[in-house]
Amino acid sequence: MEYLKNKLVLALLAVVLSSCYEFEMRGFITSYESVNERFEQSAEWNQQNGFTEINIQENTYTIHAMGDSHIGSTDNLDIFFKQAKDKNATAVVLVGDITTGHEEDYETLKKHLPEKDSLMYFAVPGNHDLYFDGWESYYPIFGSSAYYFVVNTPQASDLFICLDTGGGTLGDKQLAWFKKLLETQRSNFRHCTVLTHNNIFRMHPTTSTNPMVEEIQVYIDLFTRHNVNCVVTAHDHTRNSDILGNTTHIIMDALQDSNNNASYLKLNVTETSVDFSFVEI
Amino acid sequence: MKYIVSIFLVLISFTGIVAQVQFQTYFDVGSNNVSEGTFIKNSYRGNYQHQKYSIESGLQFDWLSNNPNTLTGFDIIGSREFSIKNFPFNVKGFFMLNRFSDLAYETNWGIKAETRKLDHFTVILGTNFKSYKINFDAQEEYNISKSNSKLNENFNLVYRVSAYLKPHAHNWNIGLSITNIDYYVINQSTNPVFNIRGKYKVKPQLNLFMEAWYKQAGMLNINANYFGYFFRGGIKWNI
Numbered sequence: 263m264e265y266l267k268n269k270l271v272l273a274l275l276a277v278v279l280s281s282c283y284e285f286e287m288r289g290f291i292t293s294y295e296s297v298n299e300r301f302e303q304s305a306e307w308n309q310q311n312g313f314t315e316i317n318i319q320e321n322t323y324t325i326h327a328m329g330d331s332h333i334g335s336t337d338n339l340d341i342f343f344k345q346a347k348d349k350n351a352t353a354v355v356l357v358g359d360i361t362t363g364h365e366e367d368y369e370t371l372k373k374h375l376p377e378k379d380s381l382m383y384f385a386v387p388g389n390h391d392l393y394f395d396g397w398e399s400y401y402p403i404f405g406s407s408a409y410y411f412v413v414n415t416p417q418a419s420d421l422f423i424c425l426d427t428g429g430g431t432l433g434d435k436q437l438a439w440f441k442k443l444l445e446t447q448r449s450n451f452r453h454c455t456v457l458t459h460n461n462i463f464r465m466h467p468t469t470s471t472n473p474m475v476e477e478i479q480v481y482i483d484l485f486t487r488h489n490v491n492c493v494v495t496a497h498d499h500t501r502n503s504d505i506l507g508n509t510t511h512i513i514m515d516a517l518q519d520s521n522n523n524a525s526y527l528k529l530n531v532t533e534t535s536v537d538f539s540f541v542e543i
Numbered sequence: 544m545k546y547i548v549s550i551f552l553v554l555i556s557f558t559g560i561v562a563q564v565q566f567q568t569y570f571d572v573g574s575n576n577v578s579e580g581t582f583i584k585n586s587y588r589g590n591y592q593h594q595k596y597s598i599e600s601g602l603q604f605d606w607l608s609n610n611p612n613t614l615t616g617f618d619i620i621g622s623r624e625f626s627i628k629n630f631p632f633n634v635k636g637f638f639m640l641n642r643f644s645d646l647a648y649e650t651n652w653g654i655k656a657e658t659r660k661l662d663h664f665t666v667i668l669g670t671n672f673k674s675y676k677i678n679f680d681a682q683e684e685y686n687i688s689k690s691n692s693k694l695n696e697n698f699n700l701v702y703r704v705s706a707y708l709k710p711h712a713h714n715w716n717i718g719l720s721i722t723n724i725d726y727y728v729i730n731q732s733t734n735p736v737f738n739i740r741g742k743y744k745v746k747p748q749l750n751l752f753m754e755a756w757y758k759q760a761g762m763l764n765i766n767a768n769y770f771g772y773f774f775r776g777g778i779k780w781n782i
Contacts, residue, residue, distance in 0.1 A: 292768075293768055389761065389766040393766060428766055429766050429768035430760035430767060430770075431760035431761070434577070434579075438579075463696060464696045464699065464731055465696070472731055473760060474575075474730060475729065475730050476643075476771075477576065477577050477760070477770075479577075479644065479649065479675075482675055483643070483644040483646055483647060486677060486681060486685060487685075504694050505694075506675060506677065506692075507687050507691060508687055508691070
């Protein structure tokens with residue numbers, strides 16, 4: 263019995279210690295900075311830098327998105343950037359958990375990010391990006407974590423809203439901004455896509471956390487009321503999709519090198535719809 | 544109001560039989576990241592027990608909130624007591640409706656088992672099946688097909704573990720709970736909520752209770768952030 267107990271303790275210790283590099287126990291209880299503090303910094307950044315508009319000559323275009331690369335290693339991330347360039351993607355979006363939050367991972371990431379004039383990229387933070395005081399490294403690279411960008415085609419303009427759910431909630435300030443954005447701007451655009459790290463729904467039994475149910479209810483109301491076409495998330499590491507109202511909810515596979523089913527998402531935007539497909543690495 | 548009176552009258556009408564009827568009402572006052580200020584909710588609940596069987600039902604009203612509905616919650620719970628080798632437990636089947644918007648609502652079906660075998664603890668364990676639904680008016684207004692009006696989340700673990708200072712039967716008590724369920728709210732199992740509860744038996748038939756709930760988004764799971772809190776105060780009356 264004693265032998266078994268010792269083995270169990272050792273096994274538990276091994277699991278805890280091996281996960282310490284990726285998971286920060288402190289983050290499970292409280293974050294280094296609140297989501298409201300990140301939003302205030304983001305709002306300031308948005309005010310200074312404005313929002314990006316991409317003008318293209320075609321009426322149809324593609325946006326590539328990925329999540330959960332958890333670098334470390336960057337093999338799949340490099341492939342993702344290369345294929346986006348080769349396939350003339352209009353932009354790419356990194357939908358959180360790009361790193362494990364360590365400063366050295368951000369240093370690695372910086373070396374692998376493309377030049378913005380060769381490939382326009384956007385990012386939102388995931389929970390892992392914020393561990394180990396990761397926001398301090400994230401902010402100088404990407405700036406705002408709550409913003410939008412616009413793609414102008416000859417026929418119409420499309421709105422892409424990037425939200426920070428790396429802390430498990432939008433927080434009241436970001437939510438108020440998001441709500442106001444939809445109320446005042448949504449009608450000026452043809453399609454509207456939301457990109458954020460945390461999956462909104464639990465489409466299969468999983469331990470990956472979605473927002474508090476009261477917050478999910480607000481999302482459903484807003485997405486329905488403002489005809490949000492597509493919500494792209496990651497976090498769960500396993501692809502899934504479902505439709506509620508006029509909104510398609512997509513969860514992406516992890517792009518992480520160790521994931522045998524690694525893939526990224528291709529959003530195909532046409533005059534009438536935002537369709538999607540997964541591209542296996 | 545007519546719903547409350549109806550439930551109350553139905554329960555009272557059964558008291559002639561050897562049975563126990565319980566009535567409970569409470570107020571919730573609090574705030575969270577999505578409430579846009581303070582909310583005040585009020586619930587009325589009735590419980591009728593006959594031998595090993597009981598049926599419980601409740602209604603929730605929002606007196607101050609950003610929800611356009613006033614009647615915002617309804618639930619009904621059917622329960623039976625069991626005992627296996629001196630281990631007593633209740634098995635409860637439940638249905639819950641949450642009317643969180645004028646466009647959509649949420650339903651939950653489920654089953655849970657509850658035991659008070661240990662004098663200082665209550666443990667509840669079960670599963671629920673959640674559906675988010677766009678209501679008929681919103682389907683018409685936003686041109687949503689019926690097949691796209693519902694999204695299901697199946698087999699979600701529900702739990703509550705409570706530890707109390709005094710035995711359950713004591714005339715006052717204080718307890719701590721970790722749970723993902725409340726009367727009209729069921730969170731994902733990985734979103735635990737904490738509460739502290741105090742009760743005081745004013746008379747043999749009348750209990751007062753107070754609760755403080757604290758909600759932290761992503762608690763014990765991701766990069767946790769404050770979500771909200773509320774206080775609950777009410778009475779429980781054994782008729």
